Amino acid sequence: METSLGELVARLGGELVGDATIRVRQIASLEAARPGEIAFLSNPKLIAALASSEASAFILSPKAAGLTERARILTPDPYLYFARAAQLFNPPKRPAAGVHPSAVVASALPASVSVAPQAVIGEGCEIGEDCIIGAGCVLGDGVRLGAGSLLHAGVKIYDNCEIGARAIIHSGAVIGADGLGFARDADKHWVKIPQIGRVIIGDDVEIGANTTIDRGALDDTVIGNGVKLDNLIHVAHNCRIGDDSIMAAMAGLAGSTVVGKRVMAGGKAGFSGHLEVADDVTISADTNVTKSIDKAGVYTSMIPLQAHADWVRNFSHLRRLDAMAERLRELEKKLGAKES
Amino acid sequence: METSLGELVARLGGELVGDATIRVRQIASLEAARPGEIAFLSNPKLIAALASSEASAFILSPKAAGLTERARILTPDPYLYFARAAQLFNPPKRPAAGVHPSAVVASALPASVSVAPQAVIGEGCEIGEDCIIGAGCVLGDGVRLGAGSLLHAGVKIYDNCEIGARAIIHSGAVIGADGLGFARDADKHWVKIPQIGRVIIGDDVEIGANTTIDRGALDDTVIGNGVKLDNLIHVAHNCRIGDDSIMAAMAGLAGSTVVGKRVMAGGKAGFSGHLEVADDVTISADTNVTKSIDKAGVYTSMIPLQAHADWVRNFSHLRRLDAMAERLRELEKKLGAKES
Amino acid sequence: METSLGELVARLGGELVGDATIRVRQIASLEAARPGEIAFLSNPKLIAALASSEASAFILSPKAAGLTERARILTPDPYLYFARAAQLFNPPKRPAAGVHPSAVVASALPASVSVAPQAVIGEGCEIGEDCIIGAGCVLGDGVRLGAGSLLHAGVKIYDNCEIGARAIIHSGAVIGADGLGFARDADKHWVKIPQIGRVIIGDDVEIGANTTIDRGALDDTVIGNGVKLDNLIHVAHNCRIGDDSIMAAMAGLAGSTVVGKRVMAGGKAGFSGHLEVADDVTISADTNVTKSIDKAGVYTSMIPLQAHADWVRNFSHLRRLDAMAERLRELEKKLGAKES
CATH class of the missing domain: 1.20.5 (Single alpha-helices involved in coiled-coils or other helix-helix interfaces)
Structure with a gap:
């Protein structure tokens, strides 16, 4: 998708300083940019790279406007502008609508839906318009998937789970498996507690590769709108994650954890079960949340590295x-x- | 499955106080229960919820018998009774027996087995009566699976691994991949050691989503009867886990770890390799077992949370x-x- | 594969002491070995097991030559010799070449390639000679896979990722999913940054079950030659791992981590993002690399176990x-x- 700087500003905003007819076709880092590409400066450490960059134009904050004489778009948040420009230059690939003959589909689907080879969709599913179901995905019975959602290859969704609109779920993610629910009998054997809750996921959620979100035991596991979960995360039964929270890879939530809105968790962060974390809390990487947190702020329990x-x-x-x-x-x- | 309190007590035991003809159709928590449901009290903190609960009947300990005048079943372990009642009200879904035409099956199967779409079963497999093989599962050659086992969608089992009766294996679990076995040559390249052992799993085992259990290097990796493993757990080559042990999500066992019976491990617990853990040991969440443990008890090495x-x-x-x-x-x- | 000690030494080197016509058909540990098998001694603690071993021959270091009178092969590194002998006795299983009729393949493949049931290969892929694509694998469009590579069942590779020759990738591994790349807008919603880099993997790499390697945001994620990654590892976008590095299960690398050559990381090791680790560094299990390391050596931050x-x-x-x-x-x- 090639465009001119004038069109770019017309679509995404920002103040253009320079020739509006300059054409750009891709976004790039300052160092890697070639002519025809537009680069951005959001990290002050990279100012030196600006001078030598081959980019045809730049995305800068107003403060940085004077750092170059070349064509530039001024915007208060260059990193955010970069994200939006990158979306414009790189629209997601859309496979043709329709069901591949090798797929096994037991529910009626809108004509706009694309189902890739070897996918399996159970009975009574409600799949929204324009959804893309990747190769080898398996949806159980009664699954609901909101419009415009994308399941990459090999996603598994158990019976009766619900996912909102515009979801992106990466390969190998498992939504709705049984939580670890057992009672112990007098002989110290474990007696399974059927997990009859569901997983309910809001709109605009992204879930990383091989992440697992377990269904609730009696009630549901609930993921809010706009939540972003990275790879290899575990969300146990009956957790609730508030809107716009984000978690890096390998974070783990034990059962019945309630996480607020806009919570950020670093990689390998762990949440003990049955606790509450307030809105706007940040948990550092590899940090254990061992008790409830009732105040926004940054919390840490990581061990610093040492020579052996x-x-x-x-x-x-x-x-x-x-x-x-x-x-x-x-x-x-x-x-x-x-x-x- | 609707039943009367009288029938319930006839099947599961317990002492009924109240009208035996009251009918219940589901189990629920005290707070969420509606008329027609039976709730249980196992956590003393929830006594207040008993008075306001809409449940038609309750499962209580004899000590708690006087807390309500309503219909109640008295039993020494209400949580265990809840588990058994929940099983009764929620029998597992049983797909029809038979092999879906899209499945590729190279072994003879009992007529009672159900094989879902896109599943692949190799040569020389022995699959027990009433097994359910989920969509997209892949069983290599020579796999043995005991009667009544359930593989959810997308389970992968490598050649010659053996799993006992009544297993429940969740989506994405991988049984029998190669362990990390390499020797280093003079140029510091890694030379692969073929992993020729198997994975041998006992009866009544449940394995969580995306958990991996590696095959043994020379001898086998062995999981005992009644073991319950949560999601995203790693069991390395040549580990042995004793009967009725249970591990929460993201626990990891390095090679040749020997874990006793009835061991409980919290989420993210880690076991260094080549060590032994005695029966009835409990490992706290995010705790590293860095040496053998020869005595039952609770062991911990978690770091407490702090403000940054x-x-x-x-x-x-x-x-x-x-x-x-x-x-x-x-x-x-x-x-x-x-x-x- | 049965052979004589004479032939074994002719192929793998070493000094034979004893009868060259003795025949052996498998490698085994000292304790488990039966007649017809050859055992090795690399751990001095096992010297006692040598006397009672039923093995027909032994692999010993020259120093240990006098510990037995029986047939033995002397070599400076018995463990390495064991690895090579084990490869000889246990050649990898090779399914027949050709594409199973249930597979869906949109690229031209060499006749020597084997594609198992239910596999999906997109358009414009370049698959090398003698590759084995396991059941249910999904390769996107434009994937390159070097000659002699083996994908076990259920591997997913996203569009345009490249993997070198002789790779072994285990079930459930996901190569090329999107990294966790988001900018935050004024309303604190997350705006996705399209991940347009690729994953580029060298030759002779092995990747464990359910491991995830994310594609780069703008540039590529790069894995060097001879790298060995265990199960359930996470490699975030734009990481670079140097040749012949090895990582045990559940290690995690945050974004843009640069790891040198021959680095060894224990299980659950974690690397904070945007840092560099020198060649020949060893990171202990469950250790967080929280800053760059510019010197070879062993580094640790694990917490020792205690009674609760x-x-x-x-x-x-x-x-x-x-x-x-x-x-x-x-x-x-x-x-x-x-x-x-």
Whole structure:
């Protein structure tokens, strides 16, 4: 999709400084950009790359307007503008509508839906207009999928789960498997508790590759609108994640965790079950949320890296911290006693 | 499945107090229950919800018998009774027996087996009576699957792996992939060690979505009877997990770990390789088992959550713990010296 | 594959001590070996097992040559020799060449390629000679796969990703899904940044079950030659992993991490994004690489296991470390003051 800077600004806004007829066909980083591409500066560390960039135009903040004489679009948030321009230059691929003859579909579908080879769709499903069902996807019975949703190859959705409009779900994601629900009998065997809740997912949600979201035990597991989950995340039964929250890869939520809106969680963050996290909380990477958090802010429990020998020397004391604290108290007592 | 309280007690035991003809059709939590449903009280915190519950009957411990005048079943373990009643009200869905025409099956199967669309079953497999093979599952050659087992959509089982009766395996689980086995040559390239062991899984095992259990290098990887593994768990080659152990999501076992019976591991628990864990051990969430454990009990190494600023201030000292300990010793010496 | 010790040494090298006509048909551990099998000793702890082993021959280091009178092959690295012998005795299974009629293939393939049932191959793919595409694999459009590569069942490769020769990719791995790339708009909604880079993987790479490698945002994600990745690993967009690096299960790399050659990472190791790790670095299991590492060596940040009660007592002080350090300084000042 090639366009002129004039058309770009007409569509996406921003203030154009320079020749409106310059044509661009792709977005790129300052370093990698070639003529015909437009680059953006959002990280001040990259100012030096601006001068040597081969890009035909730039997306800059008003403050940075004077850093180049070349064609530029000024906008308060160049990174956001970059995202929107990138969408314009790279519209998602749309396979032809229709059901591939190798697919096995037991529900009526709108004519606009595309179903790729080997996909399986059960009975009583409601699939919205313009959905794309990738190769080898399996939808159980009674699945609802909102209009404009995209399932990449090999997504599995269990019976009766509901997903909103414009979802993007990546390969290998599993929506609606049973949660880990068992009671223990007198012989210490585990007795399965049927998981009869569903997974209910809002609009504009993206779910990463091989992420798993379990169905509720009695009630539902609920994912809000605009939530973005990366790869290999686990969401246990009866969790609730608020609108516009985002989690990096390998984050894990134990059962019945309730996460607020706009929560951000770093990679490998973990949430113990049965707790609540307030809106606008940020959890650092590899941090365990071991108790409820009732106030916005950043929370962390990651262990800093050390050379192995330092680690051996320092961390051996972790098993003696209480004794150290006691010795410290003892010294304070002694020293206080001497003084008095 | 609707039943009367009288029939329920006849099937599952317990002491009925109240009208045996009251009919119930589903189990529910105290808060969500509607007329026609039976609720249970296992968590003392929910006693208040008992009075306002709309349930038609309750499952209570004998101690709690006086908390309501309404119809109730008394049983020493209401949570276990709930599990059994939930099974009764929610029998698993059984697709019709037979092989879908799109499936590719190279082994003889009992007539009672159900094979969903796009499934692939290799040569020389032995599939037990009443098994359900979900859509898109792939079983290699020589796979054995015990009677009454259920594979949800997209399970992959490599050649020659064996799974017992009544297994439930969730979507995306991979049984029998190669373990990470390599020798290093003189040029520091990795030379693959063929993984010629199998995975042997006992009866009544449940395996979560996208969990991976690797085949053994020379000998087998062995999962005992009644083991329950949650989602996204990794079991490396040559591990052995004892009967009735249970692990929450994202737990990981390095190679040749031997875990006893009735071991419980929290989410993200990790087991270093080549160690043994005794029966009845409990490992807390996000805890690393870095050495063998020879005694039942609870073990933990999780880092507690902190506000980020507190973490920066406190955890900077982790790299100086040894120096702190040395300074403490120094002070003690000084103070002791003064006293003597 | 049965062979004589003489032939074995002719093919793999080593010094044979004993009868060259002895025949062996499989490799085994010292303990499990039966007559007709050859065992190896690489771990000095197992010397006792040598005497009682039923193996017909042994692979030993020259130093260990005198530990048995029986037939033995002497080689400086018995474990490496074991790997090579194991390959010889256990050649990979080769399904017949050709495309199964249930597969859906939109690209021209060499006649030597084997495509299993239900596989899907898009348009414009270039598949090398002798590749094996497992059941239910899905390759998008424009995928390149080098000669002799093996995709186990259910591997998904997105459009335009490239994989070198002799790859082994295990079931459920996902190559080329979108990275977690979003900008935040003024209303705090997330705006997707199309991920237009690719995944480029070198030769002789092995990728474990359910591992995910995301495509680059603008530039590519790059995996070097000879890299070995275990199961359930996450490689985020724009990472680069150097030749012959190896990572154990559940390791995770955040975006734009650059890892050197011959780096080894233990299970659950985590790499924060936008950092560089030098060649020949070893990261211990469950260790977070929170900053760049510019020197070869071993690095660790794992928390040692404790009995739960000890953990409660000791780790409560982690939230007071800074206060402890301050009290220590205070004591030192006091004591110094007294002395002066």
